[in-house]
Amino acid sequence: MNPYIANTPLEVQEMLKVIGVKSIDDLFVDIKHSLRPKSFDLPEGLSELEVVRRVVSMGLKNNIHLVPFVGGGFYDHFIPSAVDALISRGEFYTAYTPYQPECAQGTLQSLFEFQSSICTLTEMDVANASLYDGGTALYEAMMMAIRLTDRTKIIMDGGVSPIYRKILKTYTSHLHFEFIETPVIHGQASREDILKHLDDKTAAVIVQNPNFFGVIDDHSDIFDQVHKVGAMALSSVYPVALGLLKTPGAMGADIVTGEGQSMGLPLNFGGPYLGFMAARKKFIRKMPGRIVGETLDGQGRRAFVNTLQAREQHIRREKATSNICTNVSLCAVQSAIYMSMLGKEGLKELAQLNLQKAEFMRQELGKIPGVIVKRSSPTFNEFAVVLPKDASVVVGGMIKKGFAAGFPLGRYYPGMEKYLLVAVTEKRTKQEILDYIKALKDVL
Amino acid sequence: MKLIFEKSVQGRRGFRLPASDVNVKAEIPAKYLRVNDAQLPEVSELDAVRHYTHLSQKNFSIDTHFYPLGSCTMKYNPKFTEGLARVSSFMNLHPLLPQLEGGETLTQGALEVLYDLEQLMCAMTGFDAFTLQPLAGAHGELTGIMLMAAYHQSKGNKKKYIIIPDSAHGTNPASAAIAGYETISIPSDKNGNMDLAKLKEAITPEVAGLMMTVPSTLGLFENNIDEIAKLIHGVDGIMYYDGANLNAVLGRCRPGDIGFDVMHINTHKTFTTPHGGGGPGAGPVGVNKKLEKFLPISRVIRRSNGQFALSYDFPDSIGYIAPFYGNFGLLIRAYGYILMLGKQGLIDTTNHAVLNANYMKERLKPYYKLAYERICMHESVFSATLQADRGVHAIDLAKYLIDQGVHPPTVYFPLIVPEAIMIEPTESESKPVMDEFIDFMIQADQLSKDNPAVFKDFPKTMPISRPDEVKAARDIKTSFFHHS
Known part of the structure; x- marks a missing residue:
């Protein structure tokens, strides 16, 4: 018997006797013979040692020796050991959704602290307790704007992550929304193109800061116009950058979403990640997902509960604000711990360090003949450069030299085949950057 | 207990970043900068460790308490799968690597895990193909219903309704509504089965499909599954299997064999990936041949030379439903668990x-x-x-x-x-x-x-x-x- 089944043969016999059947098979009488499996062709079980050995050896088939300069919204940041040590506590990770608040104050308070950190980071009033990832969070924000405005026209800046834009399109392809994507040429959001489409049928304008090209913007002027026509201003943000950048709250955003992976989560080949959402207080009853609220217990002590549950699917069913049930609580707690350890000063330093390393890389790249580094718009820790050759070919050459050199933009932006998106986090050293430059010169 | 913010003391630090080794001036114009600092707490590492350790102790969990939470399958979460999820050659792998030129060769191990897991899930459920992308059970439901919608669209079917028994999880009607369908609720009869007479009344050519949890949320195995499937297929409807309770039937029946066209699996239930206080989960979706071509992209394929690759070449696909390839950190735990249990272990588990x-x-x-x-x-x-x-x-x-x-x-x-x-x-x-x-x-x-x-x-x-x-x-x- 596998070690995760507790009963002994004797106990099994005692239990069968209580139930009044002869064998376990008798408990499956409701499954008619005609419904039995045609096959159940699975391998025989293995020991823990064998499974670990097998998975570790599969891991060796991944190349983990490349020095990473790939971002695209997902970044290689340092995570202090204490973060994993704390979320590895069984009391956190083997608990379930805090439906019984008296025996779940640990999860509930941690999530309240997460919401608070997101609020101060974005300068928004309220935040939920997480959504799956930054992309699905943006989709939820868009749906929320559609519900709130009772309009169905969406204007999305071309600088929003193409990965996210594709997700939004999939979810809405059958819903008859009007979807406008404004063009972007690796700079700030095109005011002209956005305002041209903005009208009183518009539900939301969606922007991203920094945008997919790493370009920083102040969207306040756009948001002002958005509000004049009764539409909603949505912004997708990169939380590390908010250590320095003007906040979406200060710009006048109505709903803010983002990917929290950069705040304490490993890259994990694409997930689990951490979608977050913050909004103006007046919109809280239309927000999707779980929200933790503070209240008092019978003795007047501070207590935390899942609140405003009447929005959610387990109460409201087909009229719910979203179908979401499981979110990513543990990732939110993980991020809350990371942000607590990072602290107010640490966040600023982290952002400054990212900015500085990227600037160093930018300057060094600019010295390579034929490489064009655009200076027209400010960037944070990621930026696009124009190479003299097809960027994907260059990246292929750089892999052989031991570098994941960046993300070729041609993959998502036809016509930009020579553009390479380069990310530099605090983990990259001066030497790694200089080695990269040397290798790039060889490849070019 | 105080909030971590209430323990904050100006100047206290939780961890130290490396000093900058590049001597360049980097400045962003003031108009793009925030005016007020984010008020993250200022605590020492020990402060944070104690705070969150104390908080964790205010939770009940599987590791500390019996947790017979019906419908949630709070079974033991083996420790070794936690280790698997932290193997650094997987944990630190950037998801964009395989999308680089020649990048597939950089992530062969990770792609193999995904490919293998899809095969194992097919064998367990009797389906022809799986996508591991959905990020939770409800996300799987939404994906499944979008596949259903794509099927009907491809056939020019005019469909409006999805039938759901009244015992269903709230996510079923919510997912159907978000995908643009109206729902029809069918009551349960005195034995806890779906009321067949009421079902027959509800079936019209406008029915897109039926969502069923098997066993139902009453913990009962529906006695009339074959007849229900026949009725739904009779109007070219799609049978959706909500796999929330798949742990009750492993090796005893397979959704793909008994008339279902599409299903989702909650890895945090049947395959015991930890619930995490409410996620993250993973909600793989399996389909039969009828729906396979609509599966989301990318899909993991195995080339004739044995190499694994991502393919986007599925013109009928519904498109992207998640940023990458699913919640890999959970999928690898489920993979390890299935490998360890094997065929007999899975059957024993259900028994x-x-x-x-x-x-x-x-x-x-x-x-x-x-x-x-x-x-x-x-x-x-x-x-x-x-x-x-x-x-x-x-x-x-x-x-x-x-x-x-x-x-x-x-x-x-x-x-x-x-x-x-x-x-x-x-x-x-x-x-x-x-x-x-x-x-x-x-x-x-x-x-x-x-x-x-x-x-x-x-x-x-x-x-x-x-x-x-x-x-x-x-x-x-x-x-x-x-x-x-």
Whole structure:
């Protein structure tokens, strides 16, 4: 018997006797013979040692020796050991959704602290307790704007992550929304193109800061116009950058979403990640997902509960604000711990360090003949450069030299085949950057 | 307990970043900068460690308490799968690497895990293909319904309704509605099956499909599955299997064999990836040939030379539903668990889950009204109406159990059972643990006769007593900060 089944043969016999059947098979009488499996062709079980050995050896088939300069919204940041040590506590990770608040104050308070950190980071009033990832969070924000405005026209800046834009399109392809994507040429959001489409049928304008090209913007002027026509201003943000950048709250955003992976989560080949959402207080009853609220217990002590549950699917069913049930609580707690350890000063330093390393890389790249580094718009820790050759070919050459050199933009932006998106986090050293430059010169 | 923000002391630091080794001036123009610092707490590492350790101790969890939360499958989460998820060659892998030129060769191990897991899931469920992308069960449902919609669109079918039994999880109607369908709810009959007469009345050519949880949320195996499938297929409808309770039928039946066209699996239930206090989960979706071409992209393929690759070359695909390839960190745990258990281990798991549930049902039914008098699958549903008549409701019994050191069963779900108490012991629990729980339940019943008034004060042993939920919803406070 596998070690995760507790009963002994004797106990099994005692239990069968209580139930009044002869064998376990008798408990499956409701499954008619005609419904039995045609096959159940699975391998025989293995020991823990064998499974670990097998998975570790599969891991060796991944190349983990490349020095990473790939971002695209997902970044290689340092995570202090204490973060994993704390979320590895069984009391956190083997608990379930805090439906019984008296025996779940640990999860509930941690999530309240997460919401608070997101609020101060974005300068928004309220935040939920997480959504799956930054992309699905943006989709939820868009749906929320559609519900709130009772309009169905969406204007999305071309600088929003193409990965996210594709997700939004999939979810809405059958819903008859009007979807406008404004063009972007690796700079700030095109005011002209956005305002041209903005009208009183518009539900939301969606922007991203920094945008997919790493370009920083102040969207306040756009948001002002958005509000004049009764539409909603949505912004997708990169939380590390908010250590320095003007906040979406200060710009006048109505709903803010983002990917929290950069705040304490490993890259994990694409997930689990951490979608977050913050909004103006007046919109809280239309927000999707779980929200933790503070209240008092019978003795007047501070207590935390899942609140405003009447929005959610387990109460409201087909009229719910979203179908979401499981979110990513543990990732939110993980991020809350990371942000607590990072602290107010640490966040600023982290952002400054990212900015500085990227600037160093930018300057060094600019010295390579034929490489064009655009200076027209400010960037944070990621930026696009124009190479003299097809960027994907260059990246292929750089892999052989031991570098994941960046993300070729041609993959998502036809016509930009020579553009390479380069990310530099605090983990990259001066030497790694200089080695990269040397290798790039060889490849070019 | 104080919030971490209330423990903040100006100047205290939690961890140190490396000093900058590049001597360049980097400045962003002032108009793009924030004016006020984000007020993250300023604490030492030890402050943070103590704070969150103390917080964790305020939770009940599988590692510390019996957790018979029906429908949620709170089985033991093996420790070794935690280790697998932290193998650095997977954990630190950037998801964009395989999308680089020649990048597939950089992630062969990760792609192989995904490919293998898809194959294992096909073998277990009788389906032809899987996508591992959905990020939770409800996300899988939405994906499945979008596949259904794509199928109907491709055939030019004009469909409007999805049929859902009234015992379903709330995510079913919510997912259907979000995908643009109207829902028709079918009541359950006196045996807990779907009311066939009502179903027949509801079936019209405009029915897109039917979503069914098997076994149902009543813990019962629907007796008329084959007939229901025939009826739905008769109007070219799609049969959707909600795999929330797949743990009850592994090796006993496969959704793909019994008339279903599409399903999702909750890895955090059947394949015991940790629930994490409410996620992250993973919701792989399986389909038969009818729906395969609509699966989301990218898909993991195996080339003739044995190499694994991502393919986007599926013109009928519904497109992107997630940023990458699913919640890999959870999928690798499920993969390890399935490999370790193997064929017989999976069958044993189902056998013992069902054995344990029936044992508890038999022991408790002299004291609590059983909602449906028949053999149950992995869970059973009681109705605390006898106790409620004495003034002790399901929620009061739940709070009593908390004081006994047991996480309460699911209460008030399924919605169709008054005062529902839904008990799922799982295969991980031993008879003595269940017996102790049964004793608590018997004592609670006795106490409901002797002194029902005391229940209002339970729980008494927790860090808090019952919180004022009305106040929480009225005086909304969801952040330590006020920005409005």
